[in-house]
Amino acid sequence: xxxxxxxxxxxxxxxxxxxxxxxxPAIVRAxxxxxxxxxxxxxxxxxxxxxxxxxxxxxxxxxxxxxxxGIMGKQIDLISEDSVNPATASTKAQRMIEQDGAVVLLGExxxxxxxxxxxxxxxxxxxxxxxxxxxxxxxGKNCNRYSFHCDIPNTVMVNAVxxxxxxxxxxxxxxxxxxxxxxxFGHDLLKAAKTxxxxxxxxxxxxxxxxxxxxxxxxxxxxxxxxxxDVVCCNLAGNxxxxxxxQYAEFGFPYPxxxxxxxxxxxxxxxxxNLSGTWPTVWYHTLDNPASKxxxxxxxxxxxxxxxxxxxxxxxxxxxxxxAINEIKSTESDALIAHFxxxxxxxxxxxxxxxxxxxxxxxxxxxxxxxxxxxxEMKDKWDMLVLGDAVPVAAEPLEKIYPTKTQNPCxxxx
Amino acid sequence: MQFxxxxxxxxxxxxxxxxxxxxxxxxxxxxxxxxxVNLAHGAFFALGAYVSVEITKYLGFGSxxxxxxxxxxxxGILFERYILRRFYTAxxxxxxxxxxxxxxxxxxxxxxxxxxxxxxxxxxxxxxxSVFLGDFLFSRYRLLILAVVIAVLVGVWLLLHKTSFxxxxxxxxxxxxxxxxxxxxxxxxxxxxxxxxxxxxxxAGAFFAPITIVQPAMGADIITVAFVVVVIGGxxxxxxxxxxxxxxxVVRGITIHFEPAxxxxxxxxxxxxxxxxxxxxxxxxxxxxxx
Numbered sequence: 117x118x119x120x121x122x123x124x125x126x127x128x129x130x131x132x133x134x135x136x137x138x139x140x141p142a143i144v145r146a147x148x149x150x151x152x153x154x155x156x157x158x159x160x161x162x163x164x165x166x167x168x169x170x171x172x173x174x175x176x177x178x179x180x181x182x183x184x185x186g187i188m189g190k191q192i193d194l195i196s197e198d199s200v201n202p203a204t205a206s207t208k209a210q211r212m213i214e215q216d217g218a219v220v221l222l223g224e225x226x227x228x229x230x231x232x233x234x235x236x237x238x239x240x241x242x243x244x245x246x247x248x249x250x251x252x253x254x255x256g257k258n259c260n261r262y263s264f265h266c267d268i269p270n271t272v273m274v275n276a277v278x279x280x281x282x283x284x285x286x287x288x289x290x291x292x293x294x295x296x297x298x299x300x301f302g303h304d305l306l307k308a309a310k311t312x313x314x315x316x317x318x319x320x321x322x323x324x325x326x327x328x329x330x331x332x333x334x335x336x337x338x339x340x341x342x343x344x345x346d347v348v349c350c351n352l353a354g355n356x357x358x359x360x361x362x363q364y365a366e367f368g369f370p371y372p373x374x375x376x377x378x379x380x381x382x383x384x385x386x387x388x389x390n391l392s393g394t395w396p397t398v399w400y401h402t403l404d405n406p407a408s409k410x411x412x413x414x415x416x417x418x419x420x421x422x423x424x425x426x427x428x429x430x431x432x433x434x435x436x437x438x439x440a441i442n443e444i445k446s447t448e449s450d451a452l453i454a455h456f457x458x459x460x461x462x463x464x465x466x467x468x469x470x471x472x473x474x475x476x477x478x479x480x481x482x483x484x485x486x487x488x489x490x491x492x493e494m495k496d497k498w499d500m501l502v503l504g505d506a507v508p509v510a511a512e513p514l515e516k517i518y519p520t521k522t523q524n525p526c527x528x529x530x
Numbered sequence: 531m532q533f534x535x536x537x538x539x540x541x542x543x544x545x546x547x548x549x550x551x552x553x554x555x556x557x558x559x560x561x562x563x564x565x566x567v568n569l570a571h572g573a574f575f576a577l578g579a580y581v582s583v584e585i586t587k588y589l590g591f592g593s594x595x596x597x598x599x600x601x602x603x604x605x606g607i608l609f610e611r612y613i614l615r616r617f618y619t620a621x622x623x624x625x626x627x628x629x630x631x632x633x634x635x636x637x638x639x640x641x642x643x644x645x646x647x648x649x650x651x652x653x654x655x656x657x658x659x660s661v662f663l664g665d666f667l668f669s670r671y672r673l674l675i676l677a678v679v680i681a682v683l684v685g686v687w688l689l690l691h692k693t694s695f696x697x698x699x700x701x702x703x704x705x706x707x708x709x710x711x712x713x714x715x716x717x718x719x720x721x722x723x724x725x726x727x728x729x730x731x732x733x734a735g736a737f738f739a740p741i742t743i744v745q746p747a748m749g750a751d752i753i754t755v756a757f758v759v760v761v762i763g764g765x766x767x768x769x770x771x772x773x774x775x776x777x778x779x780v781v782r783g784i785t786i787h788f789e790p791a792x793x794x795x796x797x798x799x800x801x802x803x804x805x806x807x808x809x810x811x812x813x814x815x816x817x818x819x820x821x
Binding site: 159324331342 | 538650653660671744787793
């Protein structure tokens with residue numbers, strides 16, 4: 117009845133299980149002609165959940181641009197794919213430029229993948245807008261002339277939350293325990309957090325580096341309890357954040373949980389009553405300004421749910437890119453770089469306009485700390501955050517919360 | 531104090547092992563009786579989670595953890611009757627391809643029905659928080675899961691060892707030809723085993739939805755762990771899978787206590803060592819049809 121050996125069966129089975137762990141690619145291609153734009157974002161893995169929002173945002177922007185006549189009279193052909201992991205991201209970026217003829221690249225959430233795409237962009241002399249990666253190092257020691265950074269860097273997130281925590285007296289003399297994502301982004305965030313703790317009289321009671329595919333945090337939570345900290349601080353990313361928030365609520369520890377990184381997609385997935393504490397965000401769909409409201413309305417009408425912050429950043433980036441190309445009438449990399457390095461200001465759906473800083477290509481903009489809305493006050497299940505005052509405060513220059521040249525040295529080769 | 535902390539990790543690891551067990555036991559049973567590695571097993575775990583979140587909205591958490599595994603087990607009947615059954619005697623590569631393909635179809639179907647972003651689920655307020663037993667800290671919710679796992683385990687053991695159904699199944703694992711010679715058709719038994727197996731996976735999904743992220747790829751993530759447990763435990767052995775699941779949980783806890791970065795690698799190292807010393811797995815029986 118059975119003519120094969122168990123060993124063969126086990127080996128083949130292991131190979132398949134391994135293959136399935138790599139994830140199933142989800143490929144989406146837009147059909148059009150002329151101007152090709154390459155878009156990469158993780159749709160699988162621990163950042164896949166927020167990546168799916170990013171893709172919805174960029175697609176909406178492309179549609180709107182095409183409906184209003186395209187770029188320089190040509191329609192956009194958006195080639196959007198799953199970046200999977202740093203190695204695949206780099207291969208796909210190279211292919212998009214070489215074979216598909218993409219004139220510019222945008223996307224990414226993972227700092228590790230963004231770094232490899234930045235290298236491809238530099239090698240091929242094509243501009244890349246890193247929309248969602250937050251590691252300081254990407255704008256600092258790893259920066260290059262062809263890469264622009266749209267999301268707020270780690271230092272800004274730490275400053276945004278830190279300011280709010282300082283006001284509540286939760287920093288000075290307190291013992292922090294941090295849980296950190298074990299890849300470039302987490303390491304970088306921990307470094308920014310340590311700088312903040314040192315500068316503000318807090319101590320680090322312990323830190324755990326946690327692999328990105330961990331779903332069960334119970335052994336780490338036991339270690340948190342053993343350390344008996346004053347505040348627990350989450351430096352995790354993507355699905356990790358949701359899992360930690362859920363399991364932190366499950367164990368019901370008395371130590372307040374705060375975090376230096378959170379995307380609203382992670383918060384929405386956390387489940388009713390599970391999220392608490394103070395966190396940073398770069399944009400939220402309840403921000404009260406006309407551009408933001410119009411975008412939220414268009415997005416909600418098309419997809420039946422409000423946009424997440426990655427949907428916003430992708431939408432804004434493609435829009436400002438289209439606007440720039442229309443103004444300079446060129447897709448040449450040098451012309452684009454020169455245009456953005458003029459520090460032209462853009463409406464990015466916030467009270468203050470943003471601009472790319474010339475020396476490190478960082479999109480300088482406001483950030484917001486937030487706390488969680490009590491259940492009774494929520495209008496719907498998406499309405500769960502209470503935004504604090506924008507940082508920096510209106511009277512101060514935007515660059516105040518960004519790393520300085522000495523903190524984050526960036527040297528661009530011409 | 532250090533020792534107490536370590537002991538706490540060991541006990542926590544046992545609880546986690548119980549969760550792995552719910553998924554691995556079904557995988558092992560289907561493998562042992564049908565000779566099929568069900569790579570779609572994770573899909574049933576994911577379905578169990580999604581269906582229970584839906585049911586919770588209308589009927590509450592208590593009903594959801596009962597109804598969701600039943601609903602998924604019914605789906606298991608169709609799965610066995612129309613798909614798996616064709617591959618028991620075929621080349622194993624075919625059943626691997628089919629179940630692997632099915633796992634992809636299921637994941638994509640979940641994306642289409644529920645969307646790619648994760649959906650939200652929470653523990654009922656009454657089950658939140660920790661309890662202290664002496665100096666040990668337990669999550670109240672995980673103690674409930676532990677109780678459910680033990681109940682399921684006792685039930686499955688009794689079913690396999692104290693009923694005529696179980697005798698046929700066990701005979702079918704060892705000597706399917708002899709069972710056939712005695713005039714017993716194994717097919718209905720296989721349907722029941724698949725129902726039981728995927729039902730347990732769905733039960734695990736239902737209980738873990740409130741404490742882990744509910745997203746389309748959750749099944750693909752868990753199948754690897756389940757497979758490792760089955761390989762360590764050995765085929766055809768009920769207790770082998772039980773011991774392996776608990777061992778994987780405990781080894782992970784101890785590793786994280788001493789060397790956190792190695793936590794996720796620990797189970798693969800464990801599998802490597804076990805296969806090196808005992809290729810059959812811890813309690814794997816010598817099964818004629820697989821040799």
